[in-house]
Amino acid sequence: MAHETSNHGSATKRIWTVFAILSVVTIVEVILGIVRPEFLVETHLFRMHLLNWVFIVLTLYKAYYITWAFMHMEHETKGLRRAVVWTGIFLVCYLIFILLTEGDYIFDVYHDGYISWDF
Amino acid sequence: MDATAVKTGTEGKIWGGDNEPLKASYGKMMMWFFILSDALTFSGFLAAYGFSRFKFVNQWPIADEVFTHFPFLHGVDAPMYYVALMTFILIFSSVTMVLAVDAGHHMKKNKVIWYMFFTIIGGVIFVGSQAWEWSNFISGEFGAVETKGGKILQFVNAEGEQVALESFAASLPNDRTRLTRNEALWYESESSMPDYDLAEVVEGFKANPDLLVRTQILTESGEKTILSREASLAKLENDAVGVVQGANLVHNEYGPPLFADFFFFITGFHGFHVFSGVIINIIIFINVILGTYERRGSYEMVEKVGLYWHFVDLVWVFVFTFFYLV
Numbered sequence: 001m002a003h004e005t006s007n008h009g010s011a012t013k014r015i016w017t018v019f020a021i022l023s024v025v026t027i028v029e030v031i032l033g034i035v036r037p038e039f040l041v042e043t044h045l046f047r048m049h050l051l052n053w054v055f056i057v058l059t060l061y062k063a064y065y066i067t068w069a070f071m072h073m074e075h076e077t078k079g080l081r082r083a084v085v086w087t088g089i090f091l092v093c094y095l096i097f098i099l100l101t102e103g104d105y106i107f108d109v110y111h112d113g114y115i116s117w118d119f
Numbered sequence: 120m121d122a123t124a125v126k127t128g129t130e131g132k133i134w135g136g137d138n139e140p141l142k143a144s145y146g147k148m149m150m151w152f153f154i155l156s157d158a159l160t161f162s163g164f165l166a167a168y169g170f171s172r173f174k175f176v177n178q179w180p181i182a183d184e185v186f187t188h189f190p191f192l193h194g195v196d197a198p199m200y201y202v203a204l205m206t207f208i209l210i211f212s213s214v215t216m217v218l219a220v221d222a223g224h225h226m227k228k229n230k231v232i233w234y235m236f237f238t239i240i241g242g243v244i245f246v247g248s249q250a251w252e253w254s255n256f257i258s259g260e261f262g263a264v265e266t267k268g269g270k271i272l273q274f275v276n277a278e279g280e281q282v283a284l285e286s287f288a289a290s291l292p293n294d295r296t297r298l299t300r301n302e303a304l305w306y307e308s309e310s311s312m313p314d315y316d317l318a319e320v321v322e323g324f325k326a327n328p329d330l331l332v333r334t335q336i337l338t339e340s341g342e343k344t345i346l347s348r349e350a351s352l353a354k355l356e357n358d359a360v361g362v363v364q365g366a367n368l369v370h371n372e373y374g375p376p377l378f379a380d381f382f383f384f385i386t387g388f389h390g391f392h393v394f395s396g397v398i399i400n401i402i403i404f405i406n407v408i409l410g411t412y413e414r415r416g417s418y419e420m421v422e423k424v425g426l427y428w429h430f431v432d433l434v435w436v437f438v439f440t441f442f443y444l445v
Contacts, residue, residue, distance in 0.1 A: 011221050019214045026210065030203040033183070033444045041341070052445045059440040063433055070217045070429045072422075080141040080148065084155050091159055095166040103173030110174070118336065119268040119358055 018069040025058050047104075150423045154430045157392075161434050164388065165441055168381045178270075178335040180374035181343070182443045184281075188255045202443050205248045206435065209393075212241025213432040220425045223418025228407065231421060235404045238428065242397040249390045256382065259365030262313070263372040264320060266358040270335055271374055275345055277329040284362065287330060288315040289322035313362040320362055321355050335374045382442065389438055392431045399424050 032040070032051065040051040068074045073081055110117055141148060172179050183198040190201070219234035262284035264272045274282045293316060300308045324330050332351035336344045346354060363372045371379040403424045412418045 011224075012218065015214060015217050015221065019210070022210050023207070026203065026206055029440070029444055030199060033199055055440050055444045059436055062436050066213070066429055066433045066436065070213055070432075071426055072220075077142045080143055080151065083141075084151050088155055088158050088162075092162045092166075095162055096169065099166045099170040100173050103170040104176075106174045107176055111177070117268060118270055118334075119266060 014069060018065050021065055022062055025062050029055060029058055144419065146423055147419065147426070150426050154426060157430065158434070161385075161388070161437070164381070164385050165437060168385060168441060171375075171377045171381065175375050175377070177337050178374060179337070180335075180371075180378050181341070185256070185373050186252065186443060187260070188252075190251065199443055201248070201252070202439060205245055205252075206439050208241050208248070209245050209432050209435050212238045212245070213429050215241065216425045216428045220418070220422050223412070223421045226413070226418070228410070228413055231407050231418060232404070235400060235407060235421070239397055239400050239404060242393055242400065242428075246390055246393050246397065249386060249393070252386070253383075256379070257365050257367065259363075259372045261372065262315075262362065262364040264317065264355065264359045265361050265363050265370060266354075267360050268358070269376070270358075271363065271372060272354060272359065273333045273335075273343070273372075274324070275331050275333045277331075279345060281333070282330060284315055284320055284323075284364070287323040287327050288319045289326060291316075291319050291322060293319070313364050315362055317359055317362055321359070324355060325352070385438055385442070389431070389434055392434065396424075396428050396431050399427065 032054065036051060040054060041049050043050040045053055067085075073085070143151070186202060187196050187198050188201060189195060189197040215234045215237040219231050219238065222230035222234060260283065261273060261281050263274075266272060274284070274287070276282050295312070295316065297312050298307065298309045300306070302308075328348070330351075331348060332346045332354055334344045334346065334354075338344055363370045365372060366376075366379040366382075368380055368383065369376055373379070403420055406412060407418075407421065412420060
């Protein structure tokens with residue numbers, strides 16, 4: 001086994017702490033999703049309103065804890081960690097950039113073209 | 120993994136095959152790389168969802184208006200509560216899984232059995248919940264009218280609340296029956312007929328002067344556009360071609376059919392992962408009970424299936440955000 005678990009007590013304590021973090025973040029997300037505070041919806045940042053950015057950041061925060069604590073990524077060697085995490089992040093960033101840019105362009109074509117699509 | 124490995128006689132040598140430069144066993148490392156490739160598949164799906172959403176950014180359905188059901192609370196508007204509950208169930212089953220892995224490190228067989236049991240139960244509840252979400256989505260709630268251009272027209276009352284077709288559609292004599300393969304052409308049939316036809320909906324709309332049409336175009340503040348009474352009547356007369364109830368891959372009463380397509384593909388693919396995760400968990404669970412890993416001296420198989428299970432949870436965290444929140 002690659003990693004050495006310290007004594008039993010602290011490992012389970014870590015698990016419950018992470019569970020508490022994930023729960024709190026999820027509850028906050030749901031509350032924000034239902035209330036949708038005005039100032040977050042009306043403020044825009046990089047063509048999306050701030051609330052969406054808050055959701056995305058909170059999601060990445062949760063993803064970090066699931067991968068690092070539950071999947072024990074924090075105990076793996078640097079090499080394995082980088083091979084898995086960076087590969088994913090690079091490809092996902094590329095995909096998101098290219099597809100969202102293209103989607104936005106097609107929206108403009110539909111929206112500003114001389115053909116009406118709403119009939 | 121000594122149980123299956125064949126000795127080469129070159130153990131201990133650099134190229135002998137027992138080298139673990141990443142200090143993870145072959146099986147665990149391959150599980151990680153499988154997860155990486157699976158993560159890219161899901162990323163592809165979600166990025167494609169983003170693409171389609173950006174393409175129709177001014178007319179995408181509002182999730183809070185689509186997923187409003189909660190079991191045993193009929194007619195209560197409960198946006199997102201049920202998905203939030205599902206999310207909790209999955210996170211909690213992840214916790215029991217990691218507790219099972221931890222108990223495995225300490226060779227506590229009974230604890231592993233119980234924690235894995237709770238994990239499986241959580242997974243089964245989650246899959247069941249997803250099936251329930253699907254059935255609500257497929258059967259729809261209010262019903263709508265589709266236009267020539269494939270856009271959706273919904274109906275609201277004077278307060279701006281959505282109104283179901285059944286509450287106002289007129290009842291006209293109608294002799295249309297479901298097309299089956301023995302009627303016209305042997306290869307043409309339809310799976311079901313809407314409860315009302317367009318004439319009945321238009322007639323009912325005319326008879327109720329406080330009804331208005333709501334289009335799928337979003338306003339500046341992110342709400343759907345409500346037409347005036349005159350514009351509503353004109354739109355229904357000129358553009359409407361049919362009645363839509365619920366959603367399938369071609370028609371969707373909530374908005375662009377692409378929304379339904381991605382909902383089915385992404386939550387379906389994820390649900391398939393949960394299902395296969397439950398099956399693999401059950402297999403490992405049986406092995407734990409039989410004492411296979413006790414004899415092997417290591418519960419690493421529990422750890423590997425645990426990795427897969429956490430990955431399923433990880434994907435759900437993203438699906439939850441991009442389908443229900445953003």
